[in-house]
Amino acid sequence: MNSEIDTSEKPGSLLEVREYKGLLSWLSSVDHKQIGIMYITTSLLFFLAGISLALVMRTQLIRPNNDWLSPEAYNQVFTMHGTTMVFLAIMPMLTGFMVYFTPLMIGARDVSFPRMNALGYWLYLMGGILIYFSYFTGDTLHAGWSAYAPLTSVNYSMNSYLVGTGVDYWIVGLILTGAGTISTAINILVTVVDLRAPDMKLTRLPLFVWMSSINAVLMLLALPALNAALVMLFMDRHLNALFFNTAAGGNPLLWEHSFWFFGHPEVYILILPGFGMVSEIIPVFSRKPIFGYAFMTLATVSIGFLSFGVWAHHMFATGMNFTVYYVFALTTVLIAVPTGIKIFNWIATMWGGSIIFDTAMLFSVAFIIQFTIGGLSGVIFATVPIDWTLTHSYFVVAHFHYTLLGGTLFTVMAGFYYWYPKITGRMLSEKLGKIQFWLMVVGFNGTFFILHFAGLAGMPRRVFTYPDLPQLASINLISSCFAYVLGLGVLIFAVNLVVSFFKGKLAGDNPWGGWTLEWATSSPPHPHNFERIPPVRSLRPLWDLQHAKEQPGAAAPHAHEGDSE
Amino acid sequence: MDNFTSVLAPVTKEGADILGSFYIVLGVCAVIFVIVAGLVVYASIKFRRQKGRKAKQFTENFWLEVLWVSIPLLIVAGLFVVAVRTMLLVNPPVQDNEPDLTVVARQWWWELHYPQSGVTAANEIHLPVGKHLLLKFDSSDVIHNFWIPAFGQKIDVIPGHPNYMWLTITRPGLYQGTCNSFCGMAHAHMRILAFAQSPEDYDAWLAHQRQPASPPSTVEAAKGAEVFKEKNCVNCHSITGLMTKGLVAPDLTHLGSRTTLAAGTLANTPENLAKWLKDPQSVKKGVLMPDTGLETDQIKYLIAYLEGLK
Numbered sequence: 121m122n123s124e125i126d127t128s129e130k131p132g133s134l135l136e137v138r139e140y141k142g143l144l145s146w147l148s149s150v151d152h153k154q155i156g157i158m159y160i161t162t163s164l165l166f167f168l169a170g171i172s173l174a175l176v177m178r179t180q181l182i183r184p185n186n187d188w189l190s191p192e193a194y195n196q197v198f199t200m201h202g203t204t205m206v207f208l209a210i211m212p213m214l215t216g217f218m219v220y221f222t223p224l225m226i227g228a229r230d231v232s233f234p235r236m237n238a239l240g241y242w243l244y245l246m247g248g249i250l251i252y253f254s255y256f257t258g259d260t261l262h263a264g265w266s267a268y269a270p271l272t273s274v275n276y277s278m279n280s281y282l283v284g285t286g287v288d289y290w291i292v293g294l295i296l297t298g299a300g301t302i303s304t305a306i307n308i309l310v311t312v313v314d315l316r317a318p319d320m321k322l323t324r325l326p327l328f329v330w331m332s333s334i335n336a337v338l339m340l341l342a343l344p345a346l347n348a349a350l351v352m353l354f355m356d357r358h359l360n361a362l363f364f365n366t367a368a369g370g371n372p373l374l375w376e377h378s379f380w381f382f383g384h385p386e387v388y389i390l391i392l393p394g395f396g397m398v399s400e401i402i403p404v405f406s407r408k409p410i411f412g413y414a415f416m417t418l419a420t421v422s423i424g425f426l427s428f429g430v431w432a433h434h435m436f437a438t439g440m441n442f443t444v445y446y447v448f449a450l451t452t453v454l455i456a457v458p459t460g461i462k463i464f465n466w467i468a469t470m471w472g473g474s475i476i477f478d479t480a481m482l483f484s485v486a487f488i489i490q491f492t493i494g495g496l497s498g499v500i501f502a503t504v505p506i507d508w509t510l511t512h513s514y515f516v517v518a519h520f521h522y523t524l525l526g527g528t529l530f531t532v533m534a535g536f537y538y539w540y541p542k543i544t545g546r547m548l549s550e551k552l553g554k555i556q557f558w559l560m561v562v563g564f565n566g567t568f569f570i571l572h573f574a575g576l577a578g579m580p581r582r583v584f585t586y587p588d589l590p591q592l593a594s595i596n597l598i599s600s601c602f603a604y605v606l607g608l609g610v611l612i613f614a615v616n617l618v619v620s621f622f623k624g625k626l627a628g629d630n631p632w633g634g635w636t637l638e639w640a641t642s643s644p645p646h647p648h649n650f651e652r653i654p655p656v657r658s659l660r661p662l663w664d665l666q667h668a669k670e671q672p673g674a675a676a677p678h679a680h681e682g683d684s685e
Numbered sequence: 686m687d688n689f690t691s692v693l694a695p696v697t698k699e700g701a702d703i704l705g706s707f708y709i710v711l712g713v714c715a716v717i718f719v720i721v722a723g724l725v726v727y728a729s730i731k732f733r734r735q736k737g738r739k740a741k742q743f744t745e746n747f748w749l750e751v752l753w754v755s756i757p758l759l760i761v762a763g764l765f766v767v768a769v770r771t772m773l774l775v776n777p778p779v780q781d782n783e784p785d786l787t788v789v790a791r792q793w794w795w796e797l798h799y800p801q802s803g804v805t806a807a808n809e810i811h812l813p814v815g816k817h818l819l820l821k822f823d824s825s826d827v828i829h830n831f832w833i834p835a836f837g838q839k840i841d842v843i844p845g846h847p848n849y850m851w852l853t854i855t856r857p858g859l860y861q862g863t864c865n866s867f868c869g870m871a872h873a874h875m876r877i878l879a880f881a882q883s884p885e886d887y888d889a890w891l892a893h894q895r896q897p898a899s900p901p902s903t904v905e906a907a908k909g910a911e912v913f914k915e916k917n918c919v920n921c922h923s924i925t926g927l928m929t930k931g932l933v934a935p936d937l938t939h940l941g942s943r944t945t946l947a948a949g950t951l952a953n954t955p956e957n958l959a960k961w962l963k964d965p966q967s968v969k970k971g972v973l974m975p976d977t978g979l980e981t982d983q984i985k986y987l988i989a990y991l992e993g994l995k
Binding site: 190191192195262263264268270271366367371372373406407408409410411412413414415435437438439442445446449450453454456457460461463464465467468470471472473474475476477485488489492493496497499500502503504505506508509510511512513576577578580581582583584585586587589591 | 690691692693700702703706707710711714717718721722724725728729732733734735738739740741742743744745746749750753754757758761764765767768769771772773775826827828830832834835837838839840841843844845846847848849861862863864865866867868869870871872873874876970971
């Protein structure tokens with residue numbers, strides 16, 4: 121590849137990279153690293169918006185019969201919170217890491233289609249702006265992030281179910297971001313297939329790249345389904361297409377099926393790159409190779425397959441045929457098995473290691489425990505009759521926040537502490553990191569564990585107020601108080617990101633002693649990524665290099681231990 | 686508390702069956718969690734970096750993988766059996782049984798029909814204890830969801846897609862519920878009250894509901910009946926015996942016998958009714974009842990009439 125290029129200057133931090141100076145170099149960039157950084161930065165801003173909306177919700181719910189927000193405002197807030205977190209914050213944040221690190225980890229110069237890469241980002245940004253622009257029109261979608269028809273599909277002004285243009289902004293915005301995601305998915309897949317370094321066989325691919333690739337397959341198959349459904353909804357609203365209008369022979373369940381056919385793979389789209397991150401971080405901080413590489417990969421592939429056969433478990437209360445219930449209940453409990461494989465392999469990776477508890481590792485370990493809770497409450501929901509009782513309640517809210525916040529967000533935090541030095545050239549403050557970690561663990565579990573009980577006590581989701589029953593009042597008060605602790609943790613994270621960018625300790629090429637190819641180049645990497653790509657003989661090319669150096673002449677003693685061939 | 690609305694304290698046979706399966710699954714999950722979290726914590730402490738510790742560089746163990754594939758497979762197979770068994774126990778096939786109660790969900794209230802006795806009511810459900818009841822659900826507009834936590838299961842109420850639910854109530858009492866599927870602006874105020882009664886009380890209630898509205902007994906009430914007919918009320922509401930046929934709003938034939946107003950938003954008192962009639966939007970934002978521009982004494986007469994409709 122580019123192993124012949126020799127540049128003697130080494131940028132110490134992102135600000136010193138000559139090619140990245142000036143706004144134009146960013147706006148016109150097709151460099152996967154700049155696009156990755158723009159993805160991550162934009163998604164962080166949306167993430168801060170999303171978490172602020174969450175705090176607004178918890179403030180409204182702090183006491184029963186609160187009239188701080190009107191129902192209309194509250195309905196907008198929870199809708200925008202969900203939409204923001206899923207489509208504008210977490211998914212693009214993961215996409216940013218995928219775009220940034222996939223080429224680096226496989227030893228490539230860039231992605232296969234750099235211009236399409238830029239297109240993906242700009243579509244995402246414009247879609248996000250369009251969705252938020254609806255606030256300035258005085259009307260934002262207020263039907264929940266799943267926007268069930270016919271609540272959203274009928275648009276006559278008198279006696280309408282939902283007045284306003286917010287739905288239309290939402291539809292068009294999501295079609296744009298969806299198209300961006302599809303283009304990025306194609307890009308990642310082709311890059312991984314086509315641009316791997318010599319000897320980077322598929323059996324030597326880092327797990328983050330494996331999981332990102334499977335993730336790209338899911339994106340490629342799921343997002344078009346959503347976009348098709350969105351177009352149908354748009355046609356219903358403006359061309360009177362009647363897809364979802366019962367009176368005209370349409371069927372509102374068609375929307376639910378279309379939405380969740382996208383929506384459940386989406387859940388895995390939101391977690392697989394996170395799985396990939398901790399699969400990189402846990403080995404490095406345990407000073408051991410990943411345990412059960414082949415099984416990890418196979419588990420990811422089977423999650424990918426199964427994720428397209430479980431969507432109707434979001435619809436267990438819609439009164440479908442029992443045979444349908446049996447099939448989807450079975451696929452849903454089955455998906456717990458590959459997930460379990462991953463969890464046990466991570467634990468086995470820690471086993472016998474010499475574990476360094478830096479912030480990245482702390483977040484990874486907390487992730488395993490919290491994600492297990494979210495996974496197990498998922499198994500509870502897969503038991504159909506229990507779903508008949510608890511679906512649509514705060515038990516669901518607790519469940520998916522354990523997977524998406526306690527799960528995905530914690531992996532992303534780990535990813536930030538792990539890779540921020542590579543991206544910016546400077547370390548994040550470990551001291552602030554540890555404060556943030558404990559605030560987030562306490563805040564998150566305090567906010568959401570107790571919400572399981574709100575569901576059991578009969579509190580439905582998406583209500584701006586609830587009756588003054590003593591158990592509901594105290595549960596909500598406690599949950600809200602811990603939410604502020606969580607918010608404080610996020611605030612410290614934001615401060616850490618900004619302060620460390622200017623003042624952080626210089627990282628050097630490989631601050632954590634990582635073994636994958638991204639650590640073989642400078643921090644931040646040159647615009648062309650590598651001066652020289654080390655030979656790839658196993659899962660851990662840098663380990664091989666290091667041990668070959670220690671014992672020149674002899675074969676690297678552990679060269680084959682990470683090699684699963 | 687009489688109306689403690691928890692799924693952990695079910696008052697139906699079906700709710701108890703579901704709770705039973707919940708405890709089984711929860712127990713299994715708790716054991717798994719303790720094992721996983723225990724291993725993580727143990728590994729974190731035992732294998733933390735210490736002087737002289739060298740990480741062992743092992744990577745694979747086939748039989749260990751087989752172990753943690755096969756045991757979870759057996760567990761989930763067991764849980765699936767629990768699910769299927771409870772499903773069949775709780776909701777046997779409907780076949781051609783006639784429903785005891787048909788619930789029609791509307792934005793944002795519940796219309797109730799008792800097909801076997803021809804009674805129509807709204808928002809406050811009366812059901813007999815000890816009988817295997819079949820409830821039918823339909824929606825006239827968007828998707829709603831019917832849930833009384835103490836009864837156990839909930840069901841989506843979907844336009845053009847009738848759904849059914851079996852219930853056997855075991856304990857008399859008053860139970861609260863709400864709409865559970867977001868259905869628009871006043872979703873949070875689409876509440877349900879269920880009165881589970883002894884069969885005798887239930888029959889007496891049905892018999893009473895079958896009566897037409899009692900004629901106005903005072904001068905004020907008579908004036909109120911006139912206001913009701915002259916103003917827009919009749920376009921939407923109906924009162925049996927008053928020659929009204931409004932079909933899009935709650936039937937008010939026995940309004941005075943209900944305990945709440947506006948689908949559980951307010952207690953049914955003359956003061957609250959006055960507040961409601963004066964400005965419905967301030968009580969329940971989004972409600973489809975228009976501001977009818979009633980004057981103060983018109984409201985007074987209406988209250989006298991409506992509260993007299995026992």
